[in-house]
Amino acid sequence: MANGNHTVVYFSEQVVVLFSCGLSLLGSSLIILTYVIWPDLRTAPRKLLVYLSVSDLLSAASYAYGVWRAFRTDSLDCVVQGAISTFANTSSFFWTVAIAVYLYVFIVRSSQRVADSLELIFHLVSWGVPLIITTAGVCLKKIGYDASEVSVGWCWVRISAPDHILWMLLTGKIWEFLAYITLPVLYILIKRHIHIAHAALSEYRPILPNRPLSHSTSLADMKLTLIPIIFIILRIWSTVRFILLLAGSSARQSPVLVTLHGIGNTLQGAANCIMFVLFTQPIRARLCATLCCCSKHRAETQHSHDAPHRLLPGGDTLTHRDEDSTSRAQAET
Incomplete structure (x- = not known):
């Protein structure tokens, strides 16, 4: 299963993770395409989702190349792939949180003007911070072959670097941990605000308590619940392997855990497509109409x-x- 400080990536694991990458490439492309071809659906939150999809698209493409190559040593394309995936993956964390912050300000604080004004800050943070970290990692020769110890064939932080744990934190893990905390808190606050507002409105319109929630309202409520849950479910396997690496446990090399890690890290684009395209009635209806017309x-x-x-x-x-x-x-x- 492992040879010294190296986790073996089996062919079956490569196939599964490559399929996951393909789904994310397709899903991210569909999100971007629907935004481009239907101008009337270009809301501010969906524009932020497009930026997230660009990160997920780049991330899935770089991961796919890494899984296909299954690097076993340092090389130029290993460093390039590691740099691209580090930048895209970290950017994806920031854009995911940015969308939650936007919705919180817009819904809970009831200020669309303030929410819209945050877009420039989102760009500076979500593109700028990953770019600075990745550039520093490449210049200091910290990005490279990681022996699949906390990856699945692709390159990330050079495992031979004496401070590789610190750079793993800087290039992803610390932002992942913050997202685990920030996303549930923000979405719980948003859901709570919506439910309080609905209850207050019911006092003035007694007919509302006797009427079931509309399908769209129920679906929106479900999305607010699922967004942080899906994020955590997909990303937790990477975190588990990182913790096992810190503990020096060989359990991080388990084929099941490695496969789950590969799927979780690469499936975010597909999950977003399901949530925000296939489960969004206006877009789903237009897609069906387009397919029927074709x-x-x-x-x-x-x-x-x-x-x-x-x-x-x-x-x-x-x-x-x-x-x-x-x-x-x-x-x-």
């Missing part, structure tokens, strides 16, 4: 292409069958 266009193209064949025996029957299929598709949409 299918209908292909069917009409094929229908035109097959038109000359309708003069053959049985052509009328085929035509009626196509028309019936089109009618059913239109009825379903």
